[in-house]
Amino acid sequence: MAGGLRAAGLALGWGCCLLICCAAASQLEVSMPAVVEVENGGTARLECDFHVPGNGSYSRIDWFYINRNSRVEVCQVMGGRILEESADYAGRLSLGEDRALSISRVTMQDAKTFICHVVTDSHGTAENHTELHVYKVPEVPEIVASSAGISVQSSSIPEIAQCVSRNSFPPPNITWHKNGEQLQPEDKMVKVMATRTRESSGLYTVSSTLFAHVTREDRSSRYHCTLHYWLQGQRRTLESRRVNITVFYPAEHMNLHVKPSPALVKEGDDVQLVCEADGNPAPVFSFYKRELEDNWQDLSSLSEANTGVLNLHHVTKNSSGLYKCQTLDLDDMTQMERDVELVVNYIEGVRVEMDPSSPIQEGGSVRLSCSAHSPVALAYQWENEKNVNVGEGNELVLKNLTFETSGNFSCKVTAPSVQGLEQTQQVAVAVHGKPRIVAISSPLYVRQDEVVNLTCKAIGVPWPSVQWNVKGMAHESVENQHVTSNLTVRVSRDLLQAGATCKVSNTLGFIEERIQLLDQKTPESKGVIIVAIIICILVVALLGSVIYFLHKKGKIPCGRSGKQDITKPEARKDKIVVEVKSDKLSEEAGLLQGANGEKRSAADQSEKYIDLRN
Ligand SMILES: *[C@@H]1O[C@H](CO)[C@@H](O)[C@H](O)[C@H]1NC(C)=O
Ligand SMILES: *[C@@H]1O[C@H](CO)[C@@H](O)[C@H](O)[C@H]1NC(C)=O
Ligand SMILES: *[C@@H]1O[C@H](CO)[C@@H](O)[C@H](O)[C@H]1NC(C)=O
Ligand SMILES: *[C@@H]1O[C@H](CO)[C@@H](O)[C@H](O)[C@H]1NC(C)=O
Ligand SMILES: *[C@@H]1O[C@H](CO)[C@@H](O)[C@H](O)[C@H]1NC(C)=O
Ligand SMILES: *[C@@H]1O[C@H](CO)[C@@H](O)[C@H](O)[C@H]1NC(C)=O
Numbered sequence: 001m002a003g004g005l006r007a008a009g010l011a012l013g014w015g016c017c018l019l020i021c022c023a024a025a026s027q028l029e030v031s032m033p034a035v036v037e038v039e040n041g042g043t044a045r046l047e048c049d050f051h052v053p054g055n056g057s058y059s060r061i062d063w064f065y066i067n068r069n070s071r072v073e074v075c076q077v078m079g080g081r082i083l084e085e086s087a088d089y090a091g092r093l094s095l096g097e098d099r100a101l102s103i104s105r106v107t108m109q110d111a112k113t114f115i116c117h118v119v120t121d122s123h124g125t126a127e128n129h130t131e132l133h134v135y136k137v138p139e140v141p142e143i144v145a146s147s148a149g150i151s152v153q154s155s156s157i158p159e160i161a162q163c164v165s166r167n168s169f170p171p172p173n174i175t176w177h178k179n180g181e182q183l184q185p186e187d188k189m190v191k192v193m194a195t196r197t198r199e200s201s202g203l204y205t206v207s208s209t210l211f212a213h214v215t216r217e218d219r220s221s222r223y224h225c226t227l228h229y230w231l232q233g234q235r236r237t238l239e240s241r242r243v244n245i246t247v248f249y250p251a252e253h254m255n256l257h258v259k260p261s262p263a264l265v266k267e268g269d270d271v272q273l274v275c276e277a278d279g280n281p282a283p284v285f286s287f288y289k290r291e292l293e294d295n296w297q298d299l300s301s302l303s304e305a306n307t308g309v310l311n312l313h314h315v316t317k318n319s320s321g322l323y324k325c326q327t328l329d330l331d332d333m334t335q336m337e338r339d340v341e342l343v344v345n346y347i348e349g350v351r352v353e354m355d356p357s358s359p360i361q362e363g364g365s366v367r368l369s370c371s372a373h374s375p376v377a378l379a380y381q382w383e384n385e386k387n388v389n390v391g392e393g394n395e396l397v398l399k400n401l402t403f404e405t406s407g408n409f410s411c412k413v414t415a416p417s418v419q420g421l422e423q424t425q426q427v428a429v430a431v432h433g434k435p436r437i438v439a440i441s442s443p444l445y446v447r448q449d450e451v452v453n454l455t456c457k458a459i460g461v462p463w464p465s466v467q468w469n470v471k472g473m474a475h476e477s478v479e480n481q482h483v484t485s486n487l488t489v490r491v492s493r494d495l496l497q498a499g500a501t502c503k504v505s506n507t508l509g510f511i512e513e514r515i516q517l518l519d520q521k522t523p524e525s526k527g528v529i530i531v532a533i534i535i536c537i538l539v540v541a542l543l544g545s546v547i548y549f550l551h552k553k554g555k556i557p558c559g560r561s562g563k564q565d566i567t568k569p570e571a572r573k574d575k576i577v578v579e580v581k582s583d584k585l586s587e588e589a590g591l592l593q594g595a596n597g598e599k600r601s602a603a604d605q606s607e608k609y610i611d612l613r614n
Contacts, residue, residue, distance in 0.1 A: 032128035048116030062117040108202025138168030145243035163225030171204035172229035251279030256338040275308040275325035283327035350425040362433035365399040370411035406431035434509030435460025443516035456502030
């Protein structure tokens, strides 16, 4: 403002100079800038320059303003002082050295034309005038976007946003912009409604409302308004913040899919049918399943409240079929639909056939065939009772079956293309036959009159019974398909000679085995053995010395033939040792028994069981 005043002052000074040079001498002239601009609330300086010809002076200056073509006095200046002032300006006027009149605390009411009227004694009167412009810089405009959603299908031109600029002067203009580009009013497409209100303060409030049709793309458009105003001869602008709007548009695309992947759905799964549409707001979704004769069953009640998701829990093969999702746009009532085929994979009717059908003779074989129904390719696997894989493929041939290898077999049916799809069917492969004795405590070394345990272990199907041909206390135990019978007897002379027979029988036959009872050696025989051992040692010593002697004489060469010669008698000697050893073993066993009594035979026999079993 100050710059403007200065510029005006310069222009005035120059004009004045001209007057003084060319016409000053002749008459009185008053020079004033045409316009003075001042901000509301500031101080306006009204310059009034004149020169009285012949170095005379003025007698009085009258200041007026113009109100409806008539003059209203502001003040009177005499002798460099303000003498009278109107009530409107009381306390707001001051006079400069150069006789300029300053008005402070300017308001919009001060925006008038002021006249400086100069009165002289010698050269009469003269006057000029200045227009006082009061301005108020507008504040950043406020913008409010339409809060309701705007439909792309709206029949009237919908309101987008409103822009307001309060208390400025002179009233600014408002323009509208979308994504930075100015919007021009366009018939039936873009409309702008502006209002201008003059407040009691004299300042203006202007507002502008933008109406425009929107498209889907406008969901991401950004709108703003711009204020345009003049400040000291220059165009200025102020921009509002940018706003976006909610655009309602019907769905253009939709799709329906099965989660998880439709190829992997199996019985028992939880499946989701997901329906998606790109409309805003989301349309209303409905789900249907095709029943017989093209009837559609409404499944909407199973779907989550308008999320477009249909939950199917624990699907069965009956859940397979054609499903349809329908969308209804509430805005324009348009419908769209998509369908999807749900395939629930399953395995059912798993059957195992046996050829021949049970039971099988021991040593025989059986062919197991497994079959099942499924819409997908199947793989078969066989397992025994211990869940050990015993074969692949839908047939399993079991050869040379024994009581021990019989039992339950499982056919495990899987679908390699559908993870986790599996069914199992068990079949009992029964083997029957006459019993078999698997362990018996024979031979058993005993002493006469001693009490011993005779043990006989057998297997057979049907379940066998065990009989002994001697009297005693029999005790039976069952373990792992086997029956074990213990007979506690006192060893009589007869028993020692004849032995005992264990007879195991079932409906298919019987088997019997004799337990050989061997008398343990008497101390006499022990003496014989000791003598034999001593003789043996003596023979070895003798042989050793003979060999040594021959060697010293050099009759035996140190070659192979010589070695062979020696080996032979040594082999013989070995034989003798082995025989003795075996004798000694039984003797030691006898000694052991002597020491431990009846318990010995138990330990000994259990060792034998292990041998027999394996
Ligand atoms: C008023 O002042 C201006 C600027 O000095 C001048 O150009 C103009 O001629 C003056 N008007 C009168 C009527 O003296
Ligand atoms: C405002 O608009 C009017 C009419 O179009 C124009 O004369 C004036 O110069 C404009 N003002 C601004 C500050 O752009
Ligand atoms: C404007 O856009 C922002 C992000 O781009 C979004 O979060 C907001 O919801 C939008 N407002 C309206 C009214 O659409
Ligand atoms: C059958 O099994 C028994 C006992 O395991 C065996 O001794 C026999 O050699 C087997 N026979 C055949 C033909 O495999
Ligand atoms: C075999 O399966 C049947 C039931 O299928 C069961 O009762 C039987 O105990 C099983 N046999 C074995 C030896 O596990
Ligand atoms: C039979 O005798 C053996 C050895 O004495 C013993 O280990 C086993 O427990 C006995 N069994 C029964 C059923 O008494």
